[in-house]
Amino acid sequence: MSFKTKKSLGQHFLTDKMVLFQILDTIDADENTRVIEIGPGTGALTKWLAEKFTDLHAIELDQRAVEVLKKELPDITIHEEDVLKVNWEELVDPDKKNIVVGNLPYYITSPILFDLMENRKLFTEAILMMQKEVAERLVAEASSKEYGILSVQTQLFSTPEILFDVHPHSFNPPPKVMSSVIKLHFDKPDLPVSDDMIKKVVRTAFNQRRKKLSNSLKPVLGDDLPEGFNFDDRAEHWAPNIYAKLAEHLEQSDSLS
The missing domain is CATH 1.10.8.100 (rRNA adenine dimethylase, C-terminal domain)
Structure with a gap:
């Protein structure tokens, strides 16, 4: 079906197969893993995730995209809701590893990151696509101009790692900025402070x-x-x-x- 992206939802759908396979290769999961995809859109990455992982959940707000996913991928579990209102404890499987994957809308990247970090004990890692400028802030070292609130909190609550950059031409419609795929390893010990x-x-x-x-x-x-x-x-x-x-x-x- 013809699908017109919504600017209000910050939709830039990934269409580059090479990048899709690069993302797939970064996911450290097996049959005892629940993979949760944020914002699958019409399923460019989702269909490959579904082939590789048996326990796949998707969070999608756009009703039109949900209809496409239900038709194309009837075996996955779809949560039709706003990712910022998700109850992560209800979404994860406490008896499995839980991994988050997502091409994040640029305009709500920071709130999603803070939400994931707040719930970090529920996940082993998150593989996220975001604006390159934001990714660089997550890994920035002290005394650099990119270093700020996001840097400090991300590095206290996880081990962030930029995996690779993604050109605007890999998306439809192309964004005006470069993107990066970053992995957050939720491997930090508990801090002795709230x-x-x-x-x-x-x-x-x-x-x-x-x-x-x-x-x-x-x-x-x-x-x-x-x-x-x-x-x-x-x-x-x-x-x-x-x-x-x-x-x-x-x-x-x-x-x-």
Whole structure:
């Protein structure tokens, strides 16, 4: 059937078979794995996933695409809903490895990433296509211009790895930017501090990234600057583990007060 993509849903369907097979080769799954695809569209990647994996679930919001998937791939499980409203605990199989795969709409990439990281204990890995610029921020090192909130939180909660870049011509319609496929390995040990405290510290620090941390962190520190940290630095100079260490200190202090 003829299928007109919706700009409002950020639809850019991957059509390049070479790239599709590259993505397939990156998925570390076996018969005891549930693969969950975000935004399959009309199933360019989905049909190959269905051939390779027996337990395949797809999350798709576009009713037109859902109809195509039901007709072409009747054996897969389709969840017709907004990925940002999904209850991941209901979607995964607790007795299996669970892997997420997806070509993410550019306009909601960050919310999807934060949601996956919040639920990281449910997954072993995620293989995601996104704007190259965003992928580079996920792996950026401290003191680089790309380094920011996404970098710190991603690196504390996972091990991110850029696998390869994808040219706009691999999509229909072609986006105006390069894309990258990135793998998030959810292999990090539990941190001795809550996610909420880490987010609070990191987001407060980068909210005024040009100021010294002694100033930008005032909303969480007040005038009490704990020892062992260089608060003359700016936000982009602290490695992720330093943010985790400060967050842990603050949480412990809160529990004692």
